[in-house]
Amino acid sequence: MSLKCNSPHTSNITNSGTKKKKISGNDSNSNNNATNATVATNIISSNTSSTPPPQLPPPAIISKTPPPLPQLSEEQKVEIKEAFELFDTDKDDALDIHGLKFAMKALGFDEKKPELLKILRQHDKNEEGVIAFEDFFKVMAERVINRSPIEEIHRAFQLFDDDNTGKISLHNLKRVAKELGENLDEDELQAMIDEFDLDEDGEINEEEFVKIMTEDT
Known part of the structure; x- marks a missing residue:
């Protein structure tokens, strides 16, 4: 024997229960959607705000040190000094154009007058027509170092x-x-x-x- 319940209260309860179930289902979907949204947001956030990879340092600049310039041997230094002293006849620590010519010739450099005058002009600080030992040494050191066999x-x-x-x-x-x-x-x-x-x-x-x-x- 079946019982029919036509009471409006019962109907309301049933409908209410149905509504509750529907509401409950909607809440579940909302929760799932919220969870999915949170996960998606986290993924996007992690991708967009991730720390960039460390930059490689720029390649080191290799400084090429030029090879050291050749140096005079002690024998060559003495050779230059002796050539100067030999033709510094008045011992005033200076050579005029004639002394310069013969001192250079003694060292193997037979220079003509224009070149001798050029050397004097470059190193005659007081315009006395002479070259001091210090300047003579510098001039001859460069030439002696570069002298060929x-x-x-x-x-x-x-x-x-x-x-x-x-x-x-x-x-x-x-x-x-x-x-x-x-x-x-x-x-x-x-x-x-x-x-x-x-x-x-x-x-x-x-x-x-x-x-x-x-x-x-």
Whole structure:
């Protein structure tokens, strides 16, 4: 036997219950939507506000240190000093154009007058027509450092050829041997000349001297 409940109160209760269920369902959906929105917001927020990756430091700048300039040897320093002192005849620590010419020639640099005047103009602070030792040393240091082996040989030849004949004679060789303290007799010295005297003129010219000095041993 079925019972029908047509009471409006019962209907209201039923409807009310139904409404409650619907409301409850809507609340659940709202909660889910809110949760999803929060998660989405967190994801977006984490993506947009994430800390950027650390920047790599700029590549280091490598400073290339130039190679050190060549330095004068002690022997070369003495050589320059002695050349200056030899032609500083009045010992006033200065060379005029003639002293400069011969001091430079003793070091293997046979400069012409225009170049000598140029050097004096550059370093004659008091316009007295002379160059002091300090300036002479600077000028010659640069030249001596950059002197080529052939220039060295040319300078050595000039030390033998003190009479400026362009050749090394027996007389020249005897003088140098004496200065060096070599106890050689005349026959030995002449034999040295004969060995390298290619044109057989009894003397050694500069070309022959260069060949002697550059010949492989």
